[in-house]
Structures are given as structure tokens and as C-alpha cells.
Amino acid sequence: MKPVNIKISEASLAQQSGRSSIDASPYLRLDKVAKRYGSFEAVTDFDLEVPRGDLVALLGPSGCGKTTTLRMIAGLITPSSGTIRVADTDVTNLPPHRRDMGLVFQSYALFPHMSVARNVAFGLDVRSVPDQEKRRQVAAALDLVQLGKLADRRPRELSGGQQQRVALARALVIQPSILLLDEPLSNLDAKLRDEMRTQIRDIQQELRITTVFVTHDQVEALSMCDSIVVMNGGHIEQIGTPYQIYEQPASPFVASFVGRTNRIPGRRTDSNRLDFAAGAIRTATDVAETNVEAMVRPHRISVSWTNKGSGPLLPGDRNSLQAKLQRVTFVGDMIQFHFDANGVALVAEQSSIQAHDIREPGTEATLSWAVSDTRMFGRAE
Amino acid sequence: MSAAAIPDKPATSGLGGQTGLALLLPIVLVNVIGFIIPMLNLARMSFNEYVPGGGIREAFILGNWIKAIADPFNLQLIANSITLSLGVTLATLIVSYPIALYIHWSSGRWRSLLIFLVIAPLLTSAVVRTYGWIALLSNDGPIIRSIKALGVENPPRLLFNTTGVMIGLTEILMPYMILALLAGFGRLDPRFEEAARSLGATPAQTFRRIILPLTLPGIALGWLLCFVLAISSFVTPKLMGGGRVFLLATEIYDQAIVTLNWPVAATLSILVLILFGISLAVYTRLLKRLD
Numbered sequence: 001m002k003p004v005n006i007k008i009s010e011a012s013l014a015q016q017s018g019r020s021s022i023d024a025s026p027y028l029r030l031d032k033v034a035k036r037y038g039s040f041e042a043v044t045d046f047d048l049e050v051p052r053g054d055l056v057a058l059l060g061p062s063g064c065g066k067t068t069t070l071r072m073i074a075g076l077i078t079p080s081s082g083t084i085r086v087a088d089t090d091v092t093n094l095p096p097h098r099r100d101m102g103l104v105f106q107s108y109a110l111f112p113h114m115s116v117a118r119n120v121a122f123g124l125d126v127r128s129v130p131d132q133e134k135r136r137q138v139a140a141a142l143d144l145v146q147l148g149k150l151a152d153r154r155p156r157e158l159s160g161g162q163q164q165r166v167a168l169a170r171a172l173v174i175q176p177s178i179l180l181l182d183e184p185l186s187n188l189d190a191k192l193r194d195e196m197r198t199q200i201r202d203i204q205q206e207l208r209i210t211t212v213f214v215t216h217d218q219v220e221a222l223s224m225c226d227s228i229v230v231m232n233g234g235h236i237e238q239i240g241t242p243y244q245i246y247e248q249p250a251s252p253f254v255a256s257f258v259g260r261t262n263r264i265p266g267r268r269t270d271s272n273r274l275d276f277a278a279g280a281i282r283t284a285t286d287v288a289e290t291n292v293e294a295m296v297r298p299h300r301i302s303v304s305w306t307n308k309g310s311g312p313l314l315p316g317d318r319n320s321l322q323a324k325l326q327r328v329t330f331v332g333d334m335i336q337f338h339f340d341a342n343g344v345a346l347v348a349e350q351s352s353i354q355a356h357d358i359r360e361p362g363t364e365a366t367l368s369w370a371v372s373d374t375r376m377f378g379r380a381e
Numbered sequence: 382m383s384a385a386a387i388p389d390k391p392a393t394s395g396l397g398g399q400t401g402l403a404l405l406l407p408i409v410l411v412n413v414i415g416f417i418i419p420m421l422n423l424a425r426m427s428f429n430e431y432v433p434g435g436g437i438r439e440a441f442i443l444g445n446w447i448k449a450i451a452d453p454f455n456l457q458l459i460a461n462s463i464t465l466s467l468g469v470t471l472a473t474l475i476v477s478y479p480i481a482l483y484i485h486w487s488s489g490r491w492r493s494l495l496i497f498l499v500i501a502p503l504l505t506s507a508v509v510r511t512y513g514w515i516a517l518l519s520n521d522g523p524i525i526r527s528i529k530a531l532g533v534e535n536p537p538r539l540l541f542n543t544t545g546v547m548i549g550l551t552e553i554l555m556p557y558m559i560l561a562l563l564a565g566f567g568r569l570d571p572r573f574e575e576a577a578r579s580l581g582a583t584p585a586q587t588f589r590r591i592i593l594p595l596t597l598p599g600i601a602l603g604w605l606l607c608f609v610l611a612i613s614s615f616v617t618p619k620l621m622g623g624g625r626v627f628l629l630a631t632e633i634y635d636q637a638i639v640t641l642n643w644p645v646a647a648t649l650s651i652l653v654l655i656l657f658g659i660s661l662a663v664y665t666r667l668l669k670r671l672d
Contacts, residue, residue, distance in 0.1 A: 074579055075578075076575050076579070097578050097580075097582055097583055097584075097587075100581070101579055103575070103579035103580075105572050105575075107570070107572055109573055109575070111573060111576075111577075111595075113568075122580050122582070122590070126577075126581050126582040126586050126590070127581055170580065171579075171580075174581060180579075
């Protein structure tokens with residue numbers, strides 16, 4: 001699989017998230033950054049430009065190099081090659097304590113021998129900030145994360161969510177140039193995670209702080225971030241806004257990693273056309289290869305239980321094919337219908353309140369979806 | 382002993398009280414027969430009277446005790462033993478701490494290999510290692526000859542004096558110190574160092590404010606263990622001191638085996654035990670303060 005590098009300019013990025021592009025020069029900039037361990041390439045050819053005040057997610061499965069990239073930005077790992085710039089200053093070889101970056105760890109890493117207030121004050125202590133000023137800033141930082149009342153507690157007396165907020169306050173109190181978040185929500189339970197997601201985004205927006213957020217959770221990346229860098233095997237698969245990543249995935253990897261997708265393997269017989277055992281499909285995108293697969297999101301497929309018989313191609317702008325219902329899965333807010341179309345598994349999703357009509361497995365149905373929701377990718381033999 | 386290394390026991394034990402007692406019985410018996418009864422014997426003997434020529438008269442006199450803590454020679458012995466043990470412990474701590482820190486932060490096979498290398502000297506008896514040091518440190522040994530080759534006219538004596546005893550004991554106690562430090566380093570997550578560095582702390586500030594405070598439990602444990610082992614060590618001071626270094630342990634040996642003055646030997650032994658008790662009390666208080 002060839003990596004697809006789509007680089008979008010910071011101007012278009014700003015446009016897509018509905019902001020003016022006055023401050024167009026990138027604040028954080030990585031040029032051809034790479035990290036090799038012996039013959040293993042943890043990160044290859046990493047190019048990224050983050051405008052000031054943006055929240056960008058590094059999204060990918062574990063081992064894709066996203067944490068290595070974050071640690072290189074923080075200065076905890078030295079890149080094997082490439083440069084890292086912040087506000088046009090080369091920081092590639094600067095030790096971490098001279099980079100002024102706020103780092104929040106998955107494990108919080110609060111100092112266990114210090115109270116909450118002392119933890120938050122640490123960055124000011126080592127900067128020899130005067131006592132009074134220090135107290136004021138610590139109080140302000142704790143208020144920001146709504147933990148002012150717990151200033152004298154020890155970290156171990158706090159819940160996971162509270163510890164994470166202390167870690168955030170500790171990183172923010174030094175007014176870092178860049179905030180780096182390493183899977184900050186992964187150790188929290190699902191409900192708390194939703195709250196923290198909103199809180200982190202609110203704080204980030206309030207302070208307008210440039211933030212890099214490492215996560216393997218696509219929901220976090222889609223819901224919180226201005227732009228997303230999807231990584232796989234040490235390289236960038238795609239950079240784009242959440243909307244672009246979801247609706248216009250640049251590679252099969254992005255399509256299947258972000259959101260759920262149906263993959264229909266077949267042969268390309270004409271431009272924007274794929275033929276397979278159960279019929280033919282037209283696609284919105286095109287490739288040059290003969291061996292291809294079409295992808296369509298499960299919630300874009302509509303199900304009709306009337307057997308119309310399937311023609312080779314529907315007229316107009318919709319694809320359609322016959323399939324047999326295999327099983328129905330109820331997932332709370334949503335119902336998944338698993339179909340078989342001549343050996344190709346297809347899933348259609350409907351929101352629970354719309355899905356009144358649930359049939360027995362074995363029922364024949366007609367599946368249809370818009371051509372514009374169908375993307376074509378090349379496929380290895 | 383190692384409050385830092387042993388996790389709290391769960392609140393509800395799966396075993397009933399009776400089963401628990403039965404399981405404890407063997408170790409209780411061994412301790413009573415092999416430790417507590419002989420200790421009481423020893424304590425009783427320290428009040429008996431010594432008859433010159435090797436006899437002991439059943440009595441209840443305080444003479445041995447008065448002599449043990451009032452006699453200038455004995456006071457000197459106690460002072461020697463405490464200062465030497467503190468010195469050895471400090472030297473052991475200084476050379477062991479960086480090694481323990483390095484092992485704590487290493488991982489996988491490399492870590493296992495390092496820990497094996499630390500423990501390996503314990504597979505050889507302290508007597509053999511002491512003779513090894515004697516060969517190395519003697520006046521025509523490789524170390525003195527190297528110093529001479531560098532042009533030093535009168536190199537310092539490294540054997541059969543306090544220096545020799547300190548060198549030998551430091552090396553012999555290092556494995557214990559490293560293992561104790563590692564046991565006490567439990568709270569030290571490498572992320573703490575990274576967090577401190579990212580917050581602007583220099584390596585020196587990170588060490589003083591984060592690493593050192595968090596490793597204090599390990600330092601306290603290693604200190605206690607090595608102090609106790611140093612003050613009670615006998616073979617190394619005897620062999621490497623060449624009869625010129627007088628310590629409580631060597632004196633107990635001389636009194637018991639050479640002079641056959643068992644009451645005085647018993648008194649000094651109980652005195653050493655009291656020193657242990659004091660160091661344990663200091664350690665326990667220190668650990669509470671650290672928490």
C-alpha cells in the first residue's frame with residue numbers, strides 16, 4: 001500500500017474550520033522529521049504545519065509512531081533527521097526544559113510526594129517566580145480546571161479525572177508555547193472521558209493554545225480537533241479536517257480506521273466503475289489499477305425489503321444491489337443489518353428509532369446508496 | 382523489614398484465623414528455639430561473673446555492663462564501630478545509587494543481566510572475596526604497583542588498616558545496597574523525570590526535587606540494611622584489618638574465643654543488638670516522616 005500524502009495549506013485549513021487566515025504562518029512546523037531505531041523506522045518523513053491556536057490530533061493504531069512524534073516535539077526523543085520549528089525558531093536540538101512545552105501524560109505523572117498545589121507550582125518553582133505571583137497563578141490554574149478546593153490534597157487522594165485535570169493545570173500554568181497531550185483520556189471511564197473531552201476543548205479554545213493531541217480514539221479526534229493527522233506504520237496517511245478525514249478518506253487505511261466502512265472488492269471495468277459477483281457499482285473517485293475495492297459507510301446504505309430484482313446498474317446517481325440478510329445486531333442507539341451479497345459481507349446501519357421494520361435472517365433486500373458516497377481504492381493482488 | 386517493598390495485605394484474608402496460626406507455627410517455633418531462647422541465654426550470661434582462666438560463675442552482677450559502657454577502650458570500640466559502619470554505608474550508598482538508578486530505568490533482558498551481575502558476587506563467600514581484596518591491595522599487589530608506576534613515592538597503605546576494611550566492606554555490601562535501593566525505588570516512574578523536564582527543570586533540579594525525594598525510602602532501607610551488616614561484619618574487618626582495626630565484632634570474637642570471657646562477650650553482643658534496635662527505630666520514624 002502506497003502512503004498517500006495530502007498536504008493542505010494552512011490557509012485552506014483555516015477556511016474549512018471557519019476562521020480567517022490572517023495569522024497564516026504555521027506556528028509549529030515539522031520538516032522531514034524521522035526517527036530510526038537501528039533498522040526500524042518508528043517515524044518516516046513527517047511533515048506537519050500547525051497554525052497558532054489550533055488543536056491537531058495525531059491519530060493512529062498503537063505502534064504507528066504518534067507518541068514518538070509527540071515526544072520528539074517535546075524534546076524527550078531526538079529525531080534522527082529533520083527539523084522541528086516553533087514560531088520559526090529551530091528547537092530540534094533544544095533540551096526539553098528549554099522548550100516551554102506543556103506535556104500531559106496518559107498516566108498523569110503527578111509527583112506523588114507533593115500536594116496538588118505544589119505539583120501545579122513546580123514549573124513556577126524552577127523558574128524562580130516570586131511567591132505571591134506564584135500563588136496567584138497556581139490558584140488561577142486550579143480554578144481553570146475547577147479544582148481550587150483540592151489544592152492541599154495529595155495526588156493519590158484524587159480520582160482519575162481529577163488527577164488528569166491537575167496534570168492539565170500543571171502543564172498550563174507555565175503558559176507553554178505548545179500543549180502536548182499524550183492519550184490524556186485513555187485511562188478514564190467512558191462517561192468521564194466525554195466530560196473531559198469537552199473540558200479540554202473549552203480550555204484550549206479559551207486560551208487559544210496551540211495543542212497536539214495524541215490518540216488512538218477516532219471519536220476523540222473527530223469531535224475535538226481542528227485537524228487530524230492519521231498515521232500508520234510510522235508515516236502520515238492523511239492530514240485534513242475531521243470532515244475531510246471522514247468523508248474523503250485518502251486511503252483504504254483511513255477509510256477503515258476512522259469510522260466503520262464496507263469494503264467491496266472487484267475489478268475496475270471502466271472509469272468510476274467496479275464489477276463484482278453481485279453486480280456493478282459506480283464510484284465518486286477513480287484510480288488507475290484494475291484490482292480495486294469500493295468503500296461505503298454503513299449508515300449511508302438504505303435498505304428496501306421489496307425484491308425488485310437487480311439490474312446491472314441503476315440509472316441516476318444511486319448504486320443498488322440484492323443481498324440476503326444474515327443477522328441483525330442491536331447496539332442501543334443503532335441497529336446493524338449484516339447482509340451477504342454473493343459472498344461479499346455488507347453492513348447497513350439505521351438509527352433505532354427509524355428501524356421499525358426488522359426482518360428475519362434470510363430475507364432478500366435491495367441495498368442502495370448514493371454514488372457520491374462511494375469511493376474507489378486500488379487493492380493489492 | 383522492608384515496609385517499602387512489601388505491599389499492604391488485603392483487608393480480608395481468605396484464610397481463617399486458625400489456619401493462619403497453623404501456617405505461622407513453623408517460623409514461630411524456629412525463631413523461639415533458634416533465636417529468642419539463645420538471646421535470653423546471652424542476656425542472662427552478661428550478668429554472670431568471669432573467673433580468670435576461662436571459668437564462669439553464676440551470679441547477678443552489673444560489672445560487665447558498667448565495664449562495657451564506661452571503660453575507655455570499650456567506648457572507643459563502640460565509637461570505632463559506629464563511625465566505620467556509617468562511613469562504609471555512606472561509601473556503599475554513593476557507589477551503588479547510580480547503578481541502582483540505571484538498573485531501575487533499564488528494562489527487559491538487559492535489566493535481568495544487570496541484576497544478575499549485581500547478585501553474582503553473593504554466590505562467592507565473603508571470605509574468598511576478602512582474600513581477593515587482600516591480593517589486590519597488598520603492598521606488592523597490582524593497585525599499589527600501578528600507583529607507584531605513576532610516580533607516587535610513598536603510596537598510602539590500603540591494607541591492614543581502616544582504609545582496607547572500608548574498601549572490602551563497601552564492595553561486599555554493594556549487592557545488598559543495590560537490591561535495597563531497587564526495592565525502595567517503587568514510586569519512581571520515569572515519566573516523573575520527563576514531566577519535570579518538560580516543566581522547565583534542569584537535570585540537576587529534576588534530581589534534587591523529584592528523583593532524590595522519591596528515592597528516599599530506598600536510601601533509608603539500604604542505609605539500615607548496610608549499617609546493620611557493616612557493624613556486625615566480622616570476617617572482613619578481622620582479615621583486612623590485620624589485627625590493627627578494633628571493632629565490636631572483632632572484640633566479641635577475641636573475648637569469646639581467645640580470652641574465653643563469655644560474660645563480657647555476651648554483654649557486647651547484647652550491646653550490638655541494642656544498636657540494631659536503635660537504627661531500626663530511627664529507620665521506622667524516618668519512613669513515617671517520608672510518607
